[in-house]
Amino acid sequence: MFWSLLLACSQTPQEPVKKPDIVLVVIDTLRADHLGVYGHRRPTSPTMDQLAKDGTWFHRAYAQSGWTLPSMASLMSGLYPHQHLVGRHSFRGNEFGKLSPEVVTLTEVLKTQGYATGAVVNNTFMAPEFNLKQGFDSYDYQGATNVEHRSARESIDLGMKWLDQQEGSTFLLLHFMEPHLNYEATVPYLGKFSKDNAAASEINLGELVGKSHRKTVPSRAVQEYVRQRYDEEILVVDEAMEYLLSELKVRSRWSNTALAITSDHGEEFWDHGGFEHGHTLKGELTRIPLILSGAVPKKGRVDDVVEHVDLVHGLLSLVGAPMMEGSSGVDLWKIADGTAKDADGIALSENILYGPPRVSAVDKDARLEFAFEANAGSLWVVDPDGLEREQVAPDLRQATGNRLSEAIKSIRGGLQPIDGAGGVSIEDYEMFNQLQSLGYIDAPEPTPPTPTKPADPTESAH
Numbered sequence: 131m132f133w134s135l136l137l138a139c140s141q142t143p144q145e146p147v148k149k150p151d152i153v154l155v156v157i158d159t160l161r162a163d164h165l166g167v168y169g170h171r172r173p174t175s176p177t178m179d180q181l182a183k184d185g186t187w188f189h190r191a192y193a194q195s196g197w198t199l200p201s202m203a204s205l206m207s208g209l210y211p212h213q214h215l216v217g218r219h220s221f222r223g224n225e226f227g228k229l230s231p232e233v234v235t236l237t238e239v240l241k242t243q244g245y246a247t248g249a250v251v252n253n254t255f256m257a258p259e260f261n262l263k264q265g266f267d268s269y270d271y272q273g274a275t276n277v278e279h280r281s282a283r284e285s286i287d288l289g290m291k292w293l294d295q296q297e298g299s300t301f302l303l304l305h306f307m308e309p310h311l312n313y314e315a316t317v318p319y320l321g322k323f324s325k326d327n328a329a330a331s332e333i334n335l336g337e338l339v340g341k342s343h344r345k346t347v348p349s350r351a352v353q354e355y356v357r358q359r360y361d362e363e364i365l366v367v368d369e370a371m372e373y374l375l376s377e378l379k380v381r382s383r384w385s386n387t388a389l390a391i392t393s394d395h396g397e398e399f400w401d402h403g404g405f406e407h408g409h410t411l412k413g414e415l416t417r418i419p420l421i422l423s424g425a426v427p428k429k430g431r432v433d434d435v436v437e438h439v440d441l442v443h444g445l446l447s448l449v450g451a452p453m454m455e456g457s458s459g460v461d462l463w464k465i466a467d468g469t470a471k472d473a474d475g476i477a478l479s480e481n482i483l484y485g486p487p488r489v490s491a492v493d494k495d496a497r498l499e500f501a502f503e504a505n506a507g508s509l510w511v512v513d514p515d516g517l518e519r520e521q522v523a524p525d526l527r528q529a530t531g532n533r534l535s536e537a538i539k540s541i542r543g544g545l546q547p548i549d550g551a552g553g554v555s556i557e558d559y560e561m562f563n564q565l566q567s568l569g570y571i572d573a574p575e576p577t578p579p580t581p582t583k584p585a586d587p588t589e590s591a592h
């Protein structure tokens with residue numbers, strides 16, 4: 131009797147197959163090459179390394195920008211910054227774009243597939259004012275400064291509390307702030323890599339916020355100390371990832387969860403003379419980790435050039451959902467399988483937070499970073515590890531420059547700066563103060579943007 135009942139239950143055909151849960155973890159300011167699986171010399175990431183080895187990881191994955199707001203807008207919309215216009219205005223520094231309600235987001239498409247959608251986010255550029263919340267049933271936002279932010283563990287707890295209230299398939303976005311300045315890891319990780327470095331007394335990490343330090347490059351010992359302190363924060367996040375896994379396993383959710391781990395941008399450690407993020411679009415800022423594990427195809431290491439807009443399509447194709455119209459992204463899994471017909475092998479990055487506008491394209495061999503104001507580009511060889519350390523040799527510059535500038539033109543129509551920024555200015559005092567404390571705003575207090583005519587793009591582009 132007992133067995134026949136069991137058999138009857140297991141043969142019921144009406145039970146719909148539950149689509150996998152999706153957990154998208156974005157770790158702010160995390161450089162790909164500071165993770166073990168990407169070749170880092172310090173053991174910063176045992177959990178994430180294992181997740182990569184058990185799943186699929188992309189060795190040359192790039193973000194659409196070198197700072198949070200435009201990068202996250204691309205991750206939510208599948209669009210490039212010149213399409214979503216969410217970033218810092220190219221000519222009016224206190225003006226930041228917000229996502230147009232007309233843009234269809236990844237979250238909204240998942241909702242149409244029956245997904246419950248929740249987010250726990252902590253970066254000030256993820257504030258509801260920027261509208262990256264579009265499509266989320268639950269959007270738990272808490273602003274951050276460089277000194278204080280909600281921890282990854284606390285964010286996971288809130289995410290699990292939300293998950294526990296859901297019945298169907300779920301999409302959960304978690305955004306962690308640990309590796310962002312000021313590199314003050316929690317005990318027992320603080321000092322793990324840096325404790326024996328005497329250069330500690332030569333630098334005040336609290337004073338590094340928002341500074342490029344191109345004119346005041348510190349000694350090698352100090353640079354190493356800064357990197358060690360940064361790596362300690364990665365350890366904190368890696369431990370949080372282990373916690374996330376255990377919490378999903380306790381809930382019997384892990385076997386049906388597609389976990390994607392990435393970052394919004396990297397961090398400069400004087401690779402090209404500068405520090406922090408938002409100033410350029412080179413590999414140290416745009417090359418990000420991209421690890422998919424759990425209920426996903428297991429492809430191991432993939433070397434093709436991919437970008438965040440491809441990840442958006444990869445997540446949607448995992449659950450059989452349609453792609454957003456207007457997105458240039460290519461299905462990540464087709465790239466991994468070598469079956470993507472229209473993959474151009476180019477990653478485009480645009481919009482910077484500080485200084486005159488730039489645009490950049492990278493393929494498997496080289497990067498072009500074009501500065502509009504100077505009307506000049508720099509060309510870099512991409513190393514086997516995905517970073518740029520040497521300029522392209524003189525005899526190859528013409529052909530390489532032509533190839534990459536033509537690629538940029540074919541993707542975005544031209545090299546000119548992004549004209550417009552969604553049209554919001556920062557008027558909220560609290561948010562303004564947070565952005566200022568993060569070093570993103572130089573002005574002493576909120577001022578309404580002065581309408582100025584953007585420079586004629588034809589003057590600076592060719």
Ligand SMILES: [Zn+2]
Pocket residue numbers: 158159197198253394395
């Ligand atoms: Zn960020």
